[in-house]
Amino acid sequence: xxxxxxxxxxxxxxxxxxxxxxxxxxxxxxxxxxxxxxxxxxxxxxxxxxxxxxxxxxxxxxxxxxxxxxxxxxxxxxxxxxxxxxxxxxxxxxxxxxxxxxxxxxxxxxxxxxxxxxxxxxxxxxxxxxxxxxxxxxxxxxxxxxxxxxxxxxxxxxxxxxxxxxx
Amino acid sequence: xxxxxxxxxxxxxxxxxxxxxxxxxxxxxxxxxxxxxxxxxxxxxxxxxxxxxxxxxxxxxxxxxxxxxxxxxxxxxxxxxxxxxxxxxxxxxxxxxxxxxxxxxxxxxxxxxxxxxxxxxxxxxxxxxxxxxxxxxxxxxxxxxxxxxxxxxxxxxxxxxxxxxxxxxxxxxxxxxxxxxxxxxxxxxxxx
Numbered sequence: 379x380x381x382x383x384x385x386x387x388x389x390x391x392x393x394x395x396x397x398x399x400x401x402x403x404x405x406x407x408x409x410x411x412x413x414x415x416x417x418x419x420x421x422x423x424x425x426x427x428x429x430x431x432x433x434x435x436x437x438x439x440x441x442x443x444x445x446x447x448x449x450x451x452x453x454x455x456x457x458x459x460x461x462x463x464x465x466x467x468x469x470x471x472x473x474x475x476x477x478x479x480x481x482x483x484x485x486x487x488x489x490x491x492x493x494x495x496x497x498x499x500x501x502x503x504x505x506x507x508x509x510x511x512x513x514x515x516x517x518x519x520x521x522x523x524x525x526x527x528x529x530x531x532x533x534x535x536x537x538x539x540x541x542x543x544x545x
Numbered sequence: 546x547x548x549x550x551x552x553x554x555x556x557x558x559x560x561x562x563x564x565x566x567x568x569x570x571x572x573x574x575x576x577x578x579x580x581x582x583x584x585x586x587x588x589x590x591x592x593x594x595x596x597x598x599x600x601x602x603x604x605x606x607x608x609x610x611x612x613x614x615x616x617x618x619x620x621x622x623x624x625x626x627x628x629x630x631x632x633x634x635x636x637x638x639x640x641x642x643x644x645x646x647x648x649x650x651x652x653x654x655x656x657x658x659x660x661x662x663x664x665x666x667x668x669x670x671x672x673x674x675x676x677x678x679x680x681x682x683x684x685x686x687x688x689x690x691x692x693x694x695x696x697x698x699x700x701x702x703x704x705x706x707x708x709x710x711x712x713x714x715x716x717x718x719x720x721x722x723x724x725x726x727x728x729x730x731x732x733x734x735x736x737x
Contacts, residue, residue, distance in 0.1 A: 413723040441730075448730045451679055453697035458673075460577040462593060465569050468598045475599070 404431075407440045412445045546610050554614065569598055570685045572615065575700065576622050582695045583626040584633075586686045593629050597622050612709050619702070619710045623692055630688055682732040690725030697722055 394538055414420045415428050432439045548553075556564035576597050580591035600621050608617050683691055696702045696710065697718075708715045 409727070410723070413719065413726060432581060436719055445730045445732065446724065448733050449698055449726055451675055451733075452683075452694065452729075453701070455582070455679060455699055456676060457574065458578045458581045458590075460573040460594060464577070464591065464594070465566065468569055469566075470597050471595060472602065 388470070405435070405438055405441075406431075409441060412442055415442070416446060416449060546613065550608070550614055554605070554608065554610065557602070560602075565602060566618070568581055568601070572618055573598075576618065579619070579622050579695055580626060580698060582680070582683060582699050583691060584629065585680050587631070589629065593625055594622075597625050600625070613706075616706050616709050619696070619700075623696075626692070627688060630635075678733065678736045682729055682736070685732055686725060686728055689721060690728055693718060693722040693723045694729065698726075 410429065411420065411424070411428060415425065418425075420428060432442055552562060553568075557568060573594065577590060577594045580593045580597070581587065584590050584593065597618070601618060604621075608614070683694065686694065692711065693707065696707045697704075702710070703713050704718055707713075707718050711718065713721070
């Protein structure tokens with residue numbers, strides 16, 4: 379019993395298959411390959427089989443011709459060019475939206491220099507820590523001179539002691 | 546990415562005014578043609594093309610250089626187009642009558658002012674009609690099909706580039722494009 383014909387593209391239906399149904403599938407398969415055929419992406423053998431089918435099948439040939447003319451027309455569409463004022467309008471829009479600050483190099487570009495900020499914060503922190511460490515009070519408050527006692531601790535009382543009572 | 550392109554990108558990142566001007570001059574027609582074919586309206590296309598360049602300049606720092614600059618630019622263009630199409634659909638801003646007038650006017654202008662190939666008056670008329678029919682058929686396509694048809698058949702980009710722009714696998718691009726072309730063929734049959 380003969381197997382399916384694998385030399386044609388797409389393979390011919392097996393003998394005994396519903397001729398009408400198989401034929402419709404075949405045309406559908408052919409249509410599926412229109413793009414690849416048009417762009418020359420089919421392998422040689424498949425391309426030759428496709429060409430042979432198109433040559434012998436009026437419906438597929440007409441379908442392919444319509445397909446080809448549609449795709450070709452797309453590539454032949456006139457290339458639209460931007461209006462002459464386009465460039466200046468874009469620039470004006472940018473300037474207006476950015477308040478004139480859009481162009482021109484910035485010191486750090488547009489990004490925040492987080493690395494630099496981190497180093498500055500670290501240095502300031504270290505300086506504060508050193509100051510606190512060197513402070514005898516453990517704080518940054520101004521340290522007053524210690525108050526002098528009103529009289530020397532060893533001095534005799536200024537107020538005279540009362541004389542002992544005589545018996 | 547070539548050394549020249551790297552230098553060009555660096556200048557754009559530095560907000561170099563001249564580099565920006567060069568960039569706009571170099572890519573404006575590609576971007577405009579894409580937005581026009583996607584939207585089918587001259588004013589909308591111009592407005593959107595401007596937004597594309599403003600976006601490029603704002604977000605140039607996010608361009609990692611993994612693809613060509615033009616591919617990145619197309620990606621921005623396509624995203625803008627998708628958003629604008631949705632917006633216009635929501636606003637019901639694409640009034641068919643207005644659209645027809647625009648297509649007729651723009652198509653006629655475009656075909657009559659085409660400098661590339663001088664045509665006889667008969668051929669010019671044919672060109673005008675064809676432009677109008679095609680633009681109308683493109684506008685009737687699904688967004689996904691329209692994008693691929695514009696990128697491949699009008700802008701002549703490679704499948705690889707289209708895959709990068711749309712974030713679709715190459716096989717999906719091919720099969721979807723084919724369905725789009727078949728849909729276009731069907732729509733054109735109505736007018737032919």
